[in-house]
Amino acid sequence: MTVTELGIPRRLLEFTIDGQAVRAPEGATILDACRAAGKDIPTLCEGDTLRPKNACRVCVVEVEGSRTLVPACSRKAEAGMEVRTGTERARHSRKIVLELLASSVDLSMTPQVAEWIKEYEAKPDRFGPDAARLNEEPRVDNDLYVRDYDKCILCYKCVDACGDQWQNTFAISVAGRGFDARIAVEQDAPLTDSACVYCGNCIEVCPTGALSFKSEFDMRAAGTWDESAQTETTTICAYCGVGCNLTLHVQDNEIVKVTSPHDNPVTHGNLCIKGRFGYQHVQNRD
């Protein structure tokens, strides 16, 4: 039986979003309240299993009395707050953020970005052909996963998942500063020389496809990756007694990728190397 945590009852705060009265439990963020009210705000660095980092600034909204725009993902709702999500000012910043990212990073594998670019009429090309880009090559230094930092928006989610929020391995960090900042292990070495334990929990949270299974990376390179032909089956990991949920992504009767449901109350989408990458025996037909 799954025990659903109810927690202690929380006070409801009353405030307004776009003039409409809403109530949200104390501690909820503006984003939580917006989603509960059925308002869609784009997010990139926000992760359902991680503390908000508010680095991407694509979720900014206007809050009455605040000099600057406010990140919806991290700002806690307060009673009496007047939040406006669709003002010209907020939309302008979102548009520019999308343009800045799309003009410097490969967002081709980031879900929903194409829609948002259209919705906000963002024109990433207008910075000209000489606009600086990340210009990173994919790093293929192990058999399990690939780091393609040309797709990295520096959302810090992998760092947080590897660090004190989940894995406590601390194999990666942001190194360098400003536009030259990159996710790296110490001395920017190959992963095989680092503290990485290949749990793949960074892949689980990466929003842009910068981190991907080697199997997925190779199939994409070969042009054989076809998500529409894949099935997803959630099962239980057979390795140890913890009983983590695994979601097997299967294409042509082969497991091509393993994820884990984020709403699992015990593991929150985290696995270890065995659950994440140790599936070869399942399809060993000899």
Added chain:
Amino acid sequence: MDLHFGDSKPTDEERAAIDALLGPPESSWEGADRSDADLRWARGGREARDRRDLLLPGLHAINDRVGWISDGALDHLCRRLTVPPAEAYGVATFYSMFSVKPRPATVLHVCTDLACAAAGASELCAGVEARLGLGSGVHVERSPCLGLCERAPAALAIKAGDPVRTAVSAPATVHEAVLAASSPDSAPQEPPAAMAVPQAGDPGLTLLRRVGVVDPSSLDDYRSHGGYAALRRAFALGPAGVIREVTDSGLVGRGGAAFPTGRKWQATASQPDHPHYLVCNADESEPGTFKDRVILEGDPFALVESMTIAAYATGAHRGYLYLRGEYPRALRRMEHAIAQARARGFLGDDVLGQGYAFDIEIRRGAGAYICGEETALFNSIEGYRGEPRSKPPFPVEKGLFGKPTVENNVETLVNVLPILTMGAEAYAAIGTEKSTGPKLFCVSGSVERPGIYELPFGATLGELLDLAGVRPRLRAVLLGGAAGGFVRPDERDIPLTFEGTREAGTTLGSGVVMAFDDTVPLPRLLLRIAEFFRDESCGQCVPCRVGTVRQEEALHRIAERTGAAAADDIALLREVGRAMRDASICGLGQTAWNAVESAIDRLGAYE
């Protein structure tokens, strides 16, 4: 924490540098030779991790001794402090004064920022680079503002060793800069700090009255010039009384944000969570700002005393002085002053026999403008990358080490001394109704007598410029530094107050007043400002990380263009600038477009 280390070993020198800071390792787990005792030795959990704040001093120790940070040294430091090497690498690569790649032991920082650029920094740089090529044993680094604007162009040589040697050459010629770099010990002495104060010795001065008058190394001299009278008054008033005086005085922060100091102190003092911390922000890195340096070098005991008062009022027993890494003389003076004060009972377990304990620790920055942002500074002290935190929570509630913290700029703190000695009422009578007290202005550029000027709030820009002897053919004045704004030469009537500059649509910022004549093309200055922000952005949020790059690219494109040819890019700049101002996490991104915008709108830079 299960840490993973590589195979690289530190050299004996690197090991010695780290051990000199942290003491010898206690066990092979920390890098000592193996012994049987290791089987019964453990340092884990909080005890191990709580030393994370020694990471930055540790990196300094290695860099000071060897000139760069090797894998072996970084690993050894991580082992000693239980810090994951990846995180330490992230921290080491954050600061511009560190290098994780081999480089010569001597680094010559040549300032190429605004005041120095106008004084011929590019020729200096080219000359120095030609003389100090590969194999010269000196690495030449083009640097943002070194805080020596009154003696532009400036260069700072740092020669790693035991001890590390430094030499300042300002105003620098190619020959002098090369000499400073090749033999820092025999380079000519820097002129005394009072040389930066054209008004030095004027009895009408309040904040600067001791600069050039007292011996900055003598506590007795400080006391014989009124030193420690304010602290005695503070003890007589009690903490609440001090806060009341400071609140009544109308003192607001001098670092640029102009937040009421009394309110900040009150908010910190009333926090139930303990301990409380005091942080003095001496990471003065705004281009054109050098006022804190002059106080630190010329009247160091004043800062020790005012920090003691601030800590007493807010219930803190530990103060951190975060000093910018490019100020070696200020560091020496402050170290000496703190040691003297400690030896004489002005710091320590029982300050002045009043049963109040307080001590100050100096932490050096390592070349990061962003660390002047209050929450980035906390992260820097704690041994993390100096990235700003999102607010709320505010520092008064959760600041350094997550505890209630009051953080003040050097100039703000030293204002507390006259407030207590002359009383809030008399202090508030100086200046205007909304901007009370005296203010320090950092005047540089195209003036006869550049330096720090102390004027009561309310003096006009014209009065200040006349005092400094502004040269003819003035083209523009930059107020507030790179994060500030340009005004026209005919706007001499702008009152130099917080409300006056705001009304005039500009900012006072940290008190920078930089005059430019028409020999320096404005687009080149704007480009330098844009480069500055691009270099100094921490990279955390998108609007600033990429926006500052796009801003610089656009300014490059229009550097030689005007009118319609520049119109598209100016429109682009406006759009990007607006998003940076609205959506960046901290003040750096929010102000990165200010100066450029003001140059376009007020000066017609591209018309």
